[in-house]
Amino acid sequence: MNDLLSKIESHTARVGVIGLGYVGLPLALLFEESGFHVLGFDVDASKTEALNRGESYIRHIGADRIAAAFARRARATTDFRHLAECDAIIICVPTPLGRHREPDLKYIRMTADAIVPHLRRGHLIVLESTTYPGTTRQELLPRLESTGLSCGRDFFLAFSPEREDPGNQNFSTKSIPKIVGGIDEASLRAATALYGSVVDRVVIVTSAEIAESSKLLENIFRAVNIALVNELKVVFDRMGIDVWQVIEAAKTKPFGFMAFYPGPGLGGHCIPLDPFYLAWKAAEYGIWARFIELAGEVNTAMPRYVVDRTVEAINADGKSIVGSKILVLGLSYKADIDDDRESPSFELIELLQERGAAVSYCDPYVPVARRGRKHDLGLKSVPCTAEEFATYDAVLVSTAHSQFRDPSLYKNVKLAVDTRNIIPTQGATRVVRA
Numbered sequence: 001m002n003d004l005l006s007k008i009e010s011h012t013a014r015v016g017v018i019g020l021g022y023v024g025l026p027l028a029l030l031f032e033e034s035g036f037h038v039l040g041f042d043v044d045a046s047k048t049e050a051l052n053r054g055e056s057y058i059r060h061i062g063a064d065r066i067a068a069a070f071a072r073r074a075r076a077t078t079d080f081r082h083l084a085e086c087d088a089i090i091i092c093v094p095t096p097l098g099r100h101r102e103p104d105l106k107y108i109r110m111t112a113d114a115i116v117p118h119l120r121r122g123h124l125i126v127l128e129s130t131t132y133p134g135t136t137r138q139e140l141l142p143r144l145e146s147t148g149l150s151c152g153r154d155f156f157l158a159f160s161p162e163r164e165d166p167g168n169q170n171f172s173t174k175s176i177p178k179i180v181g182g183i184d185e186a187s188l189r190a191a192t193a194l195y196g197s198v199v200d201r202v203v204i205v206t207s208a209e210i211a212e213s214s215k216l217l218e219n220i221f222r223a224v225n226i227a228l229v230n231e232l233k234v235v236f237d238r239m240g241i242d243v244w245q246v247i248e249a250a251k252t253k254p255f256g257f258m259a260f261y262p263g264p265g266l267g268g269h270c271i272p273l274d275p276f277y278l279a280w281k282a283a284e285y286g287i288w289a290r291f292i293e294l295a296g297e298v299n300t301a302m303p304r305y306v307v308d309r310t311v312e313a314i315n316a317d318g319k320s321i322v323g324s325k326i327l328v329l330g331l332s333y334k335a336d337i338d339d340d341r342e343s344p345s346f347e348l349i350e351l352l353q354e355r356g357a358a359v360s361y362c363d364p365y366v367p368v369a370r371r372g373r374k375h376d377l378g379l380k381s382v383p384c385t386a387e388e389f390a391t392y393d394a395v396l397v398s399t400a401h402s403q404f405r406d407p408s409l410y411k412n413v414k415l416a417v418d419t420r421n422i423i424p425t426q427g428a429t430r431v432v433r434a
């Protein structure tokens with residue numbers, strides 16, 4: 001233990017990061033930029049090769065930063081035998097849902113199995129992937145202890161949730177407080193030392209389960225509040241009241257209110273998925289997490305609601321949705337980033353296609369619609385120009401990319417369905433908020 005702590009203190013510890021995605025890559029860079037030798041592991045060779053060439057595959061993480069780090073003390077590999085060279089190993093692999101919305105821990109389990117042959121005395125293992133409380137203790141601990149090594153004495157194990165917010169200019173991996181919970185006191189000490197050497201503030205909690213649960217609370221809080229405002233959008237719309245103006249007015253209250261905004265549905269790797277990790281685990285205890293289920297129900301109904309509103313709007317123009325040309329604006333799930341995972345735009349496009357519309361999309365961040373776990377659109381982005389937009393029967397705003405805020409883009413658009421409140425209601429365009 002003392003050997004590990006002194007290596008961390010002197011920044012001579014070698015840090016391994018498993019899973020070099022939206023979470024693992026910025027974390028690897030942070031450790032490298034703080035003077036640590038970093039070894040990044042991924043099963044995707046195209047990523048490790050790109051990093052070793054100094055190239056970025058995540059738009060908001062600049063290639064300059066990657067080139068500098070990988071010219072200095074960072075390396076990436078698909079060869080997990082190099083885990084033996086690391087002193088600390090941080091796990092940032094995906095935690096998706098299965099077809100029945102059950103947690104899919106296969107990536108965590110595979111990673112644990114990959115670590116086992118290389119686990120040795122003095123190793124610190126930290127899980128960062130979002131998951132239900134108990135995963136670190138119930139899934140990782142027994143696998144790692146199957147080596148005969150004992151946690152707290154021979155090696156150390158902790159959970160520290162990632163709070164990455166891609167594209168957020170106000171907070172970085174370094175400045176966002178980092179929660180750490182250990183399997184035992186010694187593990188907590190080791191993990192606190194590791195993160196304390198690179199982030200501005202470490203928040204110590206009394207167990208790995210508290211740390212796991214705190215991340216879920218943060219995400220459930222968002223899912224429930226977004227569902228609330230999505231429900232209010234439907235209610236106020238029926239009453240002829242603009243929900244966006246209601247929110248602007250309510251948010252002038254300087255205390256006790258936090259603004260959330262409606263939209264076409266939830267997207268991203270976290271908010272649409274993580275709450276169901278807890279709901280699933282709660283069922284094991286005979287408890288139904290009703291708020292979580294209800295929020296899921298309201299939020300997943302949104303794409304269908306938006307499509308229904310679009311069909312009504314086209315109909316009001318005296319046209320049929322069958323054969324109408326619709327342009328969906330934005331494929332990524334939030335503004336000004338290139339992450340399209342779980343984006344509601346996919347469902348909007350598919351639902352419109354099912355109704356017979358000819359659908360195109362425009363997204364300067366996603367030039368080609370990649371094949372995902374659930375979707376395969378086979379489409380490419382059309383140009384982001386007023387001339388292009390003018391050729392459609394309707395444009396449907398799904399993502400509030402800054403480029404889409406230019407009013408001149410819509411000057412010859414007859415009908416705009418706007419789920420993000422970014423198109424001003426002026427000029428010849430009929431704007432329907434949905």
Ligand SMILES: NC(=O)c1ccc[n+]([C@@H]2O[C@H](COP(=O)([O-])OP(=O)(O)OC[C@H]3O[C@@H](n4cnc5c(N)ncnc54)[C@H](O)[C@@H]3O)[C@@H](O)[C@H]2O)c1
Binds near residue numbers: 021041043044095163
């Ligand atoms: N994206 C976010 O903003 C965010 C924020 C907070 C928490 N999280 C959580 O962090 C975790 C990772 O999310 P992400 O967004 O970085 O995912 P990601 O898909 O961007 O990255 C995961 C990486 O892990 C790699 N990988 C998959 N299986 C692997 C294996 N067995 N061994 C090594 N590498 C493997 C993938 O190739 C990929 O590069 C998830 O649990 C997620 O819920 C994500």
